[in-house]
Amino acid sequence: MSFGPHLLLALLEGTVTAFVLALTALGLSLVFGVMRIVNVAHGEFFMLGAVLAWAFSSLVPGMPALGFLLALVGSALVVGTVAIAADRLILRRLNYAPEATIVATIGLLYIIQQVVLTVYGPNAHPVVPPINFRVVFPWFGYSGYKLVVIGASAALLGATWYTLTRTRLGLIMRATQFDRETAQSFGIPVDRVYSAVFALGAMLAAVAGVLIVPIQQAHYLMGLDPLLLSFIVVILGGLGNLRGTVMAAFVIGLSDGVISVFFSATLAKIIATLFVALVLVVRREGLFGEKAR
Amino acid sequence: MMLRVEAIAGGYGNVQVLRGLSFDLAGGEVLCLLGRNGAGKTTALKAIMGLIRLHSGKVLLDGTDLSALPAHEIPKRGIAYVPQGRRLFSELTVEENLTLGLMTRNHGQETLDRVLALFPVLRERLKQVSGTLSGGEQEMLAIARALCVEPKVLLLDEPSEGLMPAAVAAVLDTVHALKAQGVATILVEQRVELALSAADRVTFIENGVARETATPAALRADPAPLHHYVGVGLHGR
Numbered sequence: 131m132s133f134g135p136h137l138l139l140a141l142l143e144g145t146v147t148a149f150v151l152a153l154t155a156l157g158l159s160l161v162f163g164v165m166r167i168v169n170v171a172h173g174e175f176f177m178l179g180a181v182l183a184w185a186f187s188s189l190v191p192g193m194p195a196l197g198f199l200l201a202l203v204g205s206a207l208v209v210g211t212v213a214i215a216a217d218r219l220i221l222r223r224l225n226y227a228p229e230a231t232i233v234a235t236i237g238l239l240y241i242i243q244q245v246v247l248t249v250y251g252p253n254a255h256p257v258v259p260p261i262n263f264r265v266v267f268p269w270f271g272y273s274g275y276k277l278v279v280i281g282a283s284a285a286l287l288g289a290t291w292y293t294l295t296r297t298r299l300g301l302i303m304r305a306t307q308f309d310r311e312t313a314q315s316f317g318i319p320v321d322r323v324y325s326a327v328f329a330l331g332a333m334l335a336a337v338a339g340v341l342i343v344p345i346q347q348a349h350y351l352m353g354l355d356p357l358l359l360s361f362i363v364v365i366l367g368g369l370g371n372l373r374g375t376v377m378a379a380f381v382i383g384l385s386d387g388v389i390s391v392f393f394s395a396t397l398a399k400i401i402a403t404l405f406v407a408l409v410l411v412v413r414r415e416g417l418f419g420e421k422a423r
Numbered sequence: 424m425m426l427r428v429e430a431i432a433g434g435y436g437n438v439q440v441l442r443g444l445s446f447d448l449a450g451g452e453v454l455c456l457l458g459r460n461g462a463g464k465t466t467a468l469k470a471i472m473g474l475i476r477l478h479s480g481k482v483l484l485d486g487t488d489l490s491a492l493p494a495h496e497i498p499k500r501g502i503a504y505v506p507q508g509r510r511l512f513s514e515l516t517v518e519e520n521l522t523l524g525l526m527t528r529n530h531g532q533e534t535l536d537r538v539l540a541l542f543p544v545l546r547e548r549l550k551q552v553s554g555t556l557s558g559g560e561q562e563m564l565a566i567a568r569a570l571c572v573e574p575k576v577l578l579l580d581e582p583s584e585g586l587m588p589a590a591v592a593a594v595l596d597t598v599h600a601l602k603a604q605g606v607a608t609i610l611v612e613q614r615v616e617l618a619l620s621a622a623d624r625v626t627f628i629e630n631g632v633a634r635e636t637a638t639p640a641a642l643r644a645d646p647a648p649l650h651h652y653v654g655v656g657l658h659g660r
C-alpha cells in the first residue's frame with residue numbers, strides 16, 4: 131500500500147481511538163471537575179463494561195445486534211449501580227478527601243479486577259460485532275463496525291455536552307461543582323448529585339468498553355491502558371475542563387492511531403507520555419486549560 | 424409565621440462558636456444581629472441553613488424542627504440565604520443564578536418577573552457571566568437569587584459590604600418592601616446607622632450567645648449597648 135492510503139487508514143484508526151478515548155476521559159474529567167476527586171478505578175469501569183458486554187451478548191447467542199444493544203444498556207446500568215454503591219459506601223464516608231479517595235479508588239481498582247478474574251477468568255473472550263459489512267475503499271476494506279463506534283461515541287459525547295450545558299440537571303451539576311455549600315442553600319441535594327456524577331462518569335467509561343470489545347476482546351486487565359491515556363488526556367486538556375478533555379483526546383487519539391499504524395503501539399504511548407510531560411513543563415494548566423482561578 | 428432559634432450550640436470541627444444562642448422572629452419583622460468580628464453572626468445564619476452541625480439546640484420554623492432536616496431541605500421550607508461575600512455561582516450567567524433560585528421551590532416566570540422588576544439592571548444583563556458584574560450588581564443578584572425562592576424568611580449577611588450609599592439604599596428599600604409582604608428578615612450588619620433604620624429589634628451577639636435585645640428607639644435613647652457590644656457610638660464607627 132502506498133503512503134496516501136496508508137495515512138488514511140492510520141487516520142481512521144486514530145479517529146476510532148480518539149472517540150473512544152474521549153468518552154472514557156470525559157467520564158474521568160467530569161468526576162474530577164464536579165467532585166474534585168481522582169478516580170484511579172476509572173479504567174476498571176471500562177473493563178467492567180467490556181466484560182459485561184461479553185456476558186450480555188452471550189445471553190443471546192447468534193443475535194449479535196440484539197446482544198450489542200442489550201450490552202450497551204445492561205452494562206451501563208450495572209456499572210452505574212456499582213459506581214453509586216462505591217460512592218455511598220466508600221467515597222462519601224471519606225468525605226471526598228482528595229488523598230483518601232485516591233487510596234480508596236486504588237483499592238477499588240484491585241477489588242473489581244480480582245472479582246472479574248475470579249468470576250470471568252484470566253482468558254480474553256471475543257464478542258461478535260453487531261454488524262458485519264465492510265466499507266470498501268479502492269485500496270483496502272475497512273470495518274463498518276468501527277464507523278458505528280465513531281457514530282455512537284459522537285452521539286454520546288453530544289448528549290453529555292447537551293445535558294451539561296442546556297438542561298436543569300446540568301445546571302445543578304455545575305452549581306454543585308462551583309460552590310457545594312451555596313448549592314445546598316438553594317435546595318440542591320449535593321450528595322445525590324455526587325452519586326449521579328460518579329455514576330455518569332463510570333457509565334461513560336463502561337459504554338466505551340462495550341464499544342471497543344468487538345474490536346479488542348474482553349480481558350480483566352484491559353483497564354490499564356484507557357486509565358493511563360485518560361489521565362494523560364485529562365491533564366493535557368486542563369484538569370476538569372471538559373472541552374479541553376475532548377480536544378486533548380483527539381490530539382492523543384489521532385497521534386496514537388497514526389504512530390501505531392506506521393511504527394508501533396508502544397512507541398505511541400511513549401511519545402504521548404513524553405508529550406504530556408513537555409506540555410506540563412511549558413503550560414502547567416494544560417494545553418486547553420484556563421489559568422487557575 | 425414564626426422562626427425560633429432555641430439555645431443552639433455548634434461550630435466547625437472542634438472549634439465551638441455558638442454557645443447557646445437564642446432569638447425569635449415573626450412574619451414581617453426585621454431582626455438585626457450586631458456583634459464584633461468573629462462573634463458568630465455568620466455562623467448563626469449557617470446554623471439556620473443547616474450548613475453546620477449543631478451539638479445541641481433547635482431551629483423551629485412554625486413548629487417544624489429544621490435542624491433535624493438535611494441542609495438541602497431547609498431552603499425548600501421557605502428560607503433564603505444571601506451569604507456574606509455573596510457567593511454567586513460566578514462562572515454561571517445571571518440568568519442561571521436566578522434559575523437556581525427559582526428551582527429551589529419550583530417557581531417560574533411570574534416570580535422571576537416580579538424579582539426583576541425590583542432589580543431592572545439585572546434584566547439587561549441576564550446573559551452576562553455573573554462574576555463579571557460590578558460589586559453592586561453582584562449584591563443585587565445575590566438578593567434577587569434569594570428572592571426567587573419566594574422566602575418566608577430571608578437571611579442577609581452584610582449585604583451593604585463594599586456598596587455605595589445609593590446601592591445600600593436600594594438594599595434597604597428591598598428589605599422594607601419585603602417587610603410589607605410579611606417576609607421576616609434577619610439582617611447581619613456592621614453599619615450601625617443602617618441597622619437601626621432597618622430593624623424592628625436589634626440582638627447583640629457576643630461569643631456565640633445573644634446578650635441583649637433592644638429596639639432601635641431604645642438604642643437611640645441609650646446607646647450604651649452599642650458601645651459595649653460593637654464598640655461604636657451612633658455617629659461613625
Ligand SMILES: Nc1ncnc2c1ncn2[C@@H]1O[C@H](COP(=O)(O)OP(=O)(O)OP(=O)(O)O)[C@@H](O)[C@H]1O
Nearest residue numbers: 435438440458459460461462463464465466467507
Ligand atoms: N470554616 C471555619 N472553620 C473554623 N473556624 C471558623 C470557620 N468559619 C468561621 N470560623 C470561626 O468562627 C468564629 C465566628 O465566625 P463568624 O464568621 O461567625 O463571625 P462573624 O460574627 O460573622 O464575623 P464578621 O463580622 O467578621 O463577619 C470566628 O472565630 C472564626 O474564626
Ligand SMILES: [Mg+2]
Nearest residue numbers: 464465466507
Ligand atoms: Mg460574618
